Amino acid sequence: EVQLVESGGALVQPGVSLRLSCAASGFSVSSNYMRWVRQAPGKGLEWVSVIYSDGSTSYADSVKGRFIVSKDKSKNTLFLQMNSLRAEDTAVYYCAREGDPDYWGQGTLVTVSS
């Protein structure tokens, strides 16, 4: 059974860094396209980043240069390193496995506030 469990969300001040994790089971993170999607409170969904099976990455313009997506094959885990956090980064962050169908995790809340 495919499962994705996000963790690492927290209340942080603007300007700090935070790393989110997404532990996967039932499939290999390394051989799949993995994405991060976020949802600000009361708002819709926004794609954040993707890491392909070959390790190449892509980011939304809103996070480019601040966020870094990576994966650890030995831990079967996806990561999102978030630097220079801003208030507008406040959201629930979901990881998802792209496939037929896609699978989503339950999300982890990041709150950026002073």
Added chain:
Amino acid sequence: SYELTQPSSVSVSPGQTARITCSGDVLATEYTRWLQQKPGQAPVVVIYKDSDRPSGIPERFSGSSSGTTVTLTISGAQVEDEADYYCYSAADNNWVFGGGTKLTVL
């Protein structure tokens, strides 16, 4: 940039058919997924590749496509189908999302 447009809300009585549309130029060339989101639960894909239904999703959920518009149909909607529904598709490296439709069943 790509945009997908959905109605903000749809309301039906239990047992009626609910239809949620999603429109956008990218849908002419890319498959659409439909995501069901309920409070406190992981989002679940109920339709992928425009009209395929994942295992475990009730048969009352179906999808169709015509040109730049796709439609999620819930035949005989149940109270438990009340949720937010998002269409989304791949465009370049991105996932593009519709604004979401709140389905009320009462």
